[in-house]
Amino acid sequence: MRPIAGYPDAFRLARIVDASDVPLELDGTTARLFVEHVIVDQDGKCRTESYSYRLQADASPGSWLIRWEYVRDPPRADYAYPRAHVHVNSFFADGTPVARIHIATTRLPLELVVRNLISDWGVKPRTEDWLAILEESAAGFAAESH
Amino acid sequence: MRQLRTAEERFSRQLCNGSWYPGVMEITYTAAGTPVIDLTPEEYDAYLERETQAAIGMSVAEFTRAYLAGELEDGDMAVDHLVGLLRIGQNGHKAAA
Numbered sequence: 001m002r003p004i005a006g007y008p009d010a011f012r013l014a015r016i017v018d019a020s021d022v023p024l025e026l027d028g029t030t031a032r033l034f035v036e037h038v039i040v041d042q043d044g045k046c047r048t049e050s051y052s053y054r055l056q057a058d059a060s061p062g063s064w065l066i067r068w069e070y071v072r073d074p075p076r077a078d079y080a081y082p083r084a085h086v087h088v089n090s091f092f093a094d095g096t097p098v099a100r101i102h103i104a105t106t107r108l109p110l111e112l113v114v115r116n117l118i119s120d121w122g123v124k125p126r127t128e129d130w131l132a133i134l135e136e137s138a139a140g141f142a143a144e145s146h
Numbered sequence: 147m148r149q150l151r152t153a154e155e156r157f158s159r160q161l162c163n164g165s166w167y168p169g170v171m172e173i174t175y176t177a178a179g180t181p182v183i184d185l186t187p188e189e190y191d192a193y194l195e196r197e198t199q200a201a202i203g204m205s206v207a208e209f210t211r212a213y214l215a216g217e218l219e220d221g222d223m224a225v226d227h228l229v230g231l232l233r234i235g236q237n238g239h240k241a242a243a
Binding site for chain 1: 183184185186187189190191193196197200213214216219220221222223224226227229230231233234235236
């Protein structure tokens with residue numbers, strides 16, 4: 001991990017292939033997970049500035065199913081949406097699209113998203129003790145991260 | 147130099163030695179073999195321009211202006227992605243333009 005060029009206090013985590021952002025491939029499914037996470041070093045502590053975790057049906061961004069998103073600060077003065085939220089690419093029973101609705105969440109660790117992918121979306125873990133690994137990794141998320 | 151283990155790793159090496167990142171200062175590898183590419187600020191700005199053009203067909207400056215003017219819809223996938231990528235409003239950054 002290296003600082004973002006020109007921003008020595010900031011780090012961006014994403015998969016880049018052929019000079020473009022691409023989603024991660026997942027075992028056991030053709031679905032993909034796009035991961036983007038910006039971390040800022042403030043006073044020696046790592047703070048999450050933003051994240052975007054996007055479950056896609058395939059490699060195409062347009063195939064997205066669920067997006068978990070967070071921004072630490074409102075990007076605009078009149079930004080009224082919950083800063084941590086989820087989008088679901090679906091419709092209500094009456095046909096109203098849901099995709100652009102910001103459904104409020106708490107700020108989530110990536111481990112919880114991965115757990116959901118395994119429990120509900122057919123992703124195959126590479127080890128039998130995956131749940132313990134994820135729980136251990138996520139332990140202290142609220143206390144240690146900001 | 148150790149042997150590059152995967153096709154992707156070899157491709158990344160070719161990529162970094164080729165025209166995509168002509169000014170790359172250094173390429174290192176994690177213990178898992180993932181290439182870590184250090185971009186210059188100019189290269190990173192070019193990357194942001196490519197991503198913004200690909201996502202929404204605007205330059206970084208055009209997107210930033212339109213977003214801050216409230217002309218783009220929050221909740222749109224490309225808009226949300228670029229707001230995070232360009233760090234609009236975060237830590238005092240108006241944008242990485």
